[in-house]
Amino acid sequence: MKYLSDIIEGLAFTELQGSADMEISAIVFDSRKVIPGSLFVAVKGTVVDGHDYILQAINDGAVAVICEELPARVTGEVDFLMVADSSVALGIVSANFYDNPSAKLKLIGVTGTNGKTTIATLLYKLFSDLGYKCGLLSTVENQINGEVIPATHTTPDPVELNKLLSEMVEKGCDYCFMEVSSHAIAQHRIVGLSFTGGIFSNLTHDHLDYHKTFAEYLKAKKTFFDELPSNAFALTNIDDKNGNVMLQNTKAHKKTYGLKSMADYKARILENQFEGLFLQIDSDEVWFKMVGTFNAYNLLAVYAAAMLLEQDKTAILTSLSKLTGAKGRFDYIVSPNKIIGIVDYAHSPDAVQNILSTIHDIRKGNEKVITVIGCGGDRDKTKRPIMAKTACEWSDRVILTSDNPRSEDPAQIIRDMEEGIDPAFKRFTLSIVDRREAIKTACMLAKPGDIVLVAGKGHEKYQEVKGVRSHFDDMEELTDIFKDIV
Ligand SMILES: CC(=O)N[C@H]1[C@@H](OP(=O)(O)OP(=O)(O)OC[C@H]2O[C@@H](n3ccc(=O)[nH]c3=O)[C@H](O)[C@@H]2O)O[C@H](CO)[C@@H](O)[C@@H]1O[C@H](C)C(=O)N[C@@H](C)C(=O)N[C@H](CCC(=O)O)C(=O)O
Ligand SMILES: Nc1ncnc2c1ncn2[C@@H]1O[C@H](COP(=O)(O)OP(=O)(O)OP(=O)(O)O)[C@@H](O)[C@H]1O
Numbered sequence: 001m002k003y004l005s006d007i008i009e010g011l012a013f014t015e016l017q018g019s020a021d022m023e024i025s026a027i028v029f030d031s032r033k034v035i036p037g038s039l040f041v042a043v044k045g046t047v048v049d050g051h052d053y054i055l056q057a058i059n060d061g062a063v064a065v066i067c068e069e070l071p072a073r074v075t076g077e078v079d080f081l082m083v084a085d086s087s088v089a090l091g092i093v094s095a096n097f098y099d100n101p102s103a104k105l106k107l108i109g110v111t112g113t114n115g116k117t118t119i120a121t122l123l124y125k126l127f128s129d130l131g132y133k134c135g136l137l138s139t140v141e142n143q144i145n146g147e148v149i150p151a152t153h154t155t156p157d158p159v160e161l162n163k164l165l166s167e168m169v170e171k172g173c174d175y176c177f178m179e180v181s182s183h184a185i186a187q188h189r190i191v192g193l194s195f196t197g198g199i200f201s202n203l204t205h206d207h208l209d210y211h212k213t214f215a216e217y218l219k220a221k222k223t224f225f226d227e228l229p230s231n232a233f234a235l236t237n238i239d240d241k242n243g244n245v246m247l248q249n250t251k252a253h254k255k256t257y258g259l260k261s262m263a264d265y266k267a268r269i270l271e272n273q274f275e276g277l278f279l280q281i282d283s284d285e286v287w288f289k290m291v292g293t294f295n296a297y298n299l300l301a302v303y304a305a306a307m308l309l310e311q312d313k314t315a316i317l318t319s320l321s322k323l324t325g326a327k328g329r330f331d332y333i334v335s336p337n338k339i340i341g342i343v344d345y346a347h348s349p350d351a352v353q354n355i356l357s358t359i360h361d362i363r364k365g366n367e368k369v370i371t372v373i374g375c376g377g378d379r380d381k382t383k384r385p386i387m388a389k390t391a392c393e394w395s396d397r398v399i400l401t402s403d404n405p406r407s408e409d410p411a412q413i414i415r416d417m418e419e420g421i422d423p424a425f426k427r428f429t430l431s432i433v434d435r436r437e438a439i440k441t442a443c444m445l446a447k448p449g450d451i452v453l454v455a456g457k458g459h460e461k462y463q464e465v466k467g468v469r470s471h472f473d474d475m476e477e478l479t480d481i482f483k484d485i486v
């Protein structure tokens with residue numbers, strides 16, 4: 001059992017009403033989840049203000065409240081703590097509630113627009129293979145030493161996050177590799193965590209619905225590095241335009257990796273084939289199972305981080321050469337008549353360009369590339385025409401379809417995408433709202449040797465339409481269609 005006085009250690013509050021000697025059973029920031037004895041943290045959200053639910057939380061059994069403004073009516077039986085920013089406070093109290101688990105293991109955070117899941121997953125697989133007990137917090141799933149725990153977010157909320165970290169500590173984990181999304185940084189989900197290292201992959205267009213401008217998006221990512229402690233490492237992709245910016249104000253040890261520029265950790269692509277990458281990493285030449293230039297960056301980031309974590313170079317490279325990446329990233333299947341189907345999570349303009357340029361680089365002859373692609377609803381609208389344009393520039397045929405329309409009209413999302421298409425390419429484009437039909441049509445258009453890329457949903461096992469999630473799996477669809485093709 002924890003007392004409020006323990007939980008608020010290190011928390012800067014402007015006012016305390018009460019004695020802080022309450023026993024606290026749980027930390028809750030959603031009034032609908034309050035249980036008797038909860039500490040309710042009122043957070044201002046993007047849709048509603050948690051302050052409006054304080055009285056409801058108290059009615060349902062909350063015994064203490066952290067807030068930025070006191071409600072009009074306060075009861076004497078409940079402790080109130082006033083803070084400047086409740087979301088920051090939520091991070092601190094969550095870490096305290098679970099006895100600061102992040103300080104008891106080596107926590108590595110990965111941030112950037114693309115590659116976070118791949119890098120974090122590879123690190124998790126690598127360190128597990130090297131004999132360590134590890135944890136993973138990722139978009140695809142969370143893992144504690146082999147046990148899979150479903151993920152709802154790329155970076156969980158502070159309570160869930162510290163709970164998972166404390167389970168990792170309990171199970172004897174030495175390391176945790178986690179994705180740090182820009183939403184998580186902006187919403188202070190990672191406040192109160194002690195990081196051993198931070199890794200930056202790249203920064204390109206995404207999430208401008210949330211961050212509004214690219215400068216704000218960049219600032220969110222940079223904050224992660226600004227707040228790393230001096231004994232941590234800050235590892236950046238120096239080939240990225242903003243790689244150096246990330247390190248500008250960090251107190252951590254600055255380290256760089258890159259394929260093009262001078263860097264602490266360097267690699268060169270010797271071969272880039274469908275079967276894998278042949279890289280020269282520092283002075284070693286090694287074959288890897290992963291495909292594409294962007295994965296050369298991901299592999300190099302993982303290698304550099306493992307070196308910074310003082311692992312043996314030969315052991316790292318030997319293990320890394322055997323590993324495959326995260327689910328739904330360049331997963332492929334070949335039909336009996338030799339059509340290649342690829343499922344990839346590319347859902348930003350840069351990722352679409354990378355995956356398609358990789359397919360171009362590694363295809364053997366003049367096989368046609370047919371791309372099936374949609375864009376998520378209730379997300380950055382400005383990336384829609386760009387993703388469609390990029391898909392068209394790099395494909396022989398494109399079928400625009402639905403991703404997760406969420407609350408939006410799927411046909412309107414497709415119309416937003418069509419805006420980006422050059423009129424000359426229109427006749428090579430089809431728009432089919434039903435994703436299943438779109439994938440089927442792409443496969444019917446394909447001839448032996450052709451490549452069908454199904455982009456955007458990767459590992460996802462659902463499609464969300466009008467707020468309802470139904471089972472949908474791109475790879476399952478392809479497998480189903482391919483078994484009937486002869
Ligand atoms: C835009 C965004 O990030 N939203 C997150 C945010 O919700 P919000 O700001 O809309 O919250 P709100 O509904 O306005 O409510 C404000 C507060 O009132 C509370 N409330 C609300 C109603 C009520 O009856 N009682 C009550 O107490 C809420 O619990 C909340 O604390 O805070 C919630 C609680 O932590 C998150 O679940 C929610 O994630 C939503 C579901 C989401 O979709 N987030 C995505 C965009 C996201 O975070 N994605 C990134 C990855 C992106 C990438 O892959 O690059 C991620 O890390 O997963
Ligand atoms: N280093 C990289 N640079 C550019 N694109 C990449 C890189 N790594 C992966 N990609 C592309 O981006 C897609 C998403 O990769 P991944 O899931 O690793 O990124 P992420 O940063 O975790 O994404 P999210 O923000 O959705 O969690 C991949 O399917 C691939 O198309």
Ligand SMILES: N[C@H](CCC[C@H](N)C(=O)O)C(=O)O
Pocket residue numbers: 139154347375376377379403404456457460
């Ligand atoms: N984590 C990302 C995933 C987007 C994946 C795409 N399939 C979509 O649904 O838009 C987000 O929430 O923005």
Ligand SMILES: [Mg+2]
Pocket residue numbers: 116117118138139140154179
């Ligand atoms: Mg991810």
